[in-house]
Amino acid sequence: MGNQYVVPYLSLFDENGSPAAFYENYGKTVLDTVGKGRLFDWNYYPVEDFKYNTETNTIQEYIANIGIGIKLFSGGMFKANYQRLRQDGLIDNHYMKESYFVRDMVNTFSQINETTGKVTYIVPYGDILWKTGNNQESYAFRSQFDFNKKVGQHAFIAMAGLEMRQIKAWGNSMVYYGYREDPLSMVPVDFTTSYLKKPFGSSGTIMGTPNLSPTRLNRFVSVYGNFHYTWKDRYMLSGNIRRDGSNIYGVATNDKWKPLWSLGAGYVLSKESFFEKLPLNYLKLKATLGYSGNVDLSRSSLPISGSATNSTINGSLPYGRIGTINNPSLRWEEVMQLNTGLEFALKDFPLSGSIEYYIKNGSDLYGETSYDYTSWGARGTIIQNVAAMKGKGLDVQLNYDLKSGVLGWQSSLIYNYNSKKTTAYYYPNDQSQLYRMVNASGTQINPVIGYPLYGLAAFIWKGLDDNGNPQGIWNGEISTDYTAINEGSIGSAGEGGSAYFIGSAIPVHFGGWLNTFTYKNLSLSFNLSYRMGYYFRRSSFTSSALINYGTVHPDYYDRWQQKGDHANVPSFEFPLTMPGRDAFYGASEILIEKGDHIRLQFINLTYNLPKISSGINNIQLFANAANLGIIWHANRRGLDPDNPEAIPLQKNYSLGLRASF
Incomplete structure (x- = not known):
């Protein structure tokens, strides 16, 4: 574990079963030489460190309400309500002296006299208490006149009112060094002087200067009225x-x-x-x-x-x-x-x-x-x-309810269609280019006129050359000049451009199908959801990620290694000599997948027991299975389009009993 970048498959214990050291901020070579053994242990031990860090979150909330209602005449009512709220929150982060946080702070600001070998600890070796306060105060006032009257075949419902709200928020923070709870004590430190910091000799001040958050005050006023008339x-x-x-x-x-x-x-x-x-x-x-x-x-x-x-x-x-x-x-x-x-x-x-x-x-x-x-x-x-x-959409819901003696089937099918695109946007650069969508993940709004708010575009993919380099299109020709491909005119493939629009990055068609089957006191229900008409960009192996950050990807084993390989993952490049190579591959169409899928949300089984006591109205046994996963997907790799880079959602199973009295 000689690299500061942590990956999920590293062991938390060494070969002897002892807690393994992780190099959180600095590599092993640096930590083995800095201080020449005169500093505290600078290693991070995940299986031990959590024992020495505690967070206490305290919230006190006070709410007061007062209201009045007066009947003015037949069908007419006046109401007024006032609410006052005060919330005080306090977060205490207590780092014990054995924690990595404390050892890192003490070592960082330690000053060593190389002549005498004496170490001066600018930050005292002891517990650190970090207090953060968040306060909020608000009021809301609402007065409203209601009218509800039916005269013959005419029915009138109306209201008119005034609403005012104010929200005020502020906060503070303070760090106490050398903290002891019993007897209560702390050690003052100098927050203003700049010190040389280890291990690289930069300078800086000790963090934790007393801080007051700016007061935020927002006021809202609304005058409103509505009516409903039926004949x-x-x-x-x-x-x-x-x-x-x-x-x-x-x-x-x-x-x-x-x-x-x-x-x-x-x-x-x-x-x-x-x-x-x-x-x-x-x-x-x-x-x-x-x-x-x-x-x-x-x-x-x-x-x-x-x-x-x-x-x-x-x-x-x-x-x-x-x-x-x-x-x-x-x-x-x-x-x-x-x-x-x-x-x-x-x-x-x-x-x-x-x-x-x-x-x-x-x-x-x-x-x-x-x-x-x-x-x-x-x-x-x-x-x-x-x-x-501009956007448009269609919402359809169909309900089916069949009952035959002791058997029953209730079904609800929901279909939604939603499409929206940007019609105006004054972006500093050429707004007609697809460049922003080529380099976008699709998880945030990315406005390009004429295209969906969440859109994806990609570089045209022309496979790998004889050296395993990814190839694109430039001026209508196959090219590995990634700078020219990226900086050139990006239009549609039909116009000779190097990239084209793929589609929406969020579902255009989506919905669900809920079914419940009943037999006497037994009920079985399940829910399917579906999301269609969209795409997502998956990750892959890149040489720069491995060399610069120590991050590897399973696609590494599918990379091009020798002439004749039928691969779509570029070769490992070392040293890095081709600027833009990995960026082009990461934004190319070969890494675009269809997001369409059907997911089984839950299965629920219940049984209502016969009434056994006058004091108990209902007893129900139930079994539930949730987050059961995808039962069909359009992408080629079996990825979850909603979480392509994450561990799949954990399946949940539960058994229980409900009773009402």
């Missing part, structure tokens, strides 16, 4: 309007406040007289159109700066550093959604369900855009409301 129990009209405000947005009042609304209508056709001739027992048509807003609490229209004090070398003078530039044009994100759908139930067949189609358009979405670097200097981009997207 003859079949014609329905509803609406909602609200005006939300937040203190995190810009100078202009119009940016702080956002009017939001929705309007809906419904029609129960099965209430009409002519409907009796149709083979349906129930049919309802519905549609809604609305606008909603989104707030990102990590954004601010005002500049955010942090204050601190310089070290003694720099005169201990206070200074401030701007971490976020002022952004006065920042405003709410807006989403428009149109829903149309129907609900139905057949007359002479136990089938019911719903179908819903929706369109969703987002505007003023947060995105990265160019910024005048000379006016700030920290970076050349800023987050603003510059992006837009």
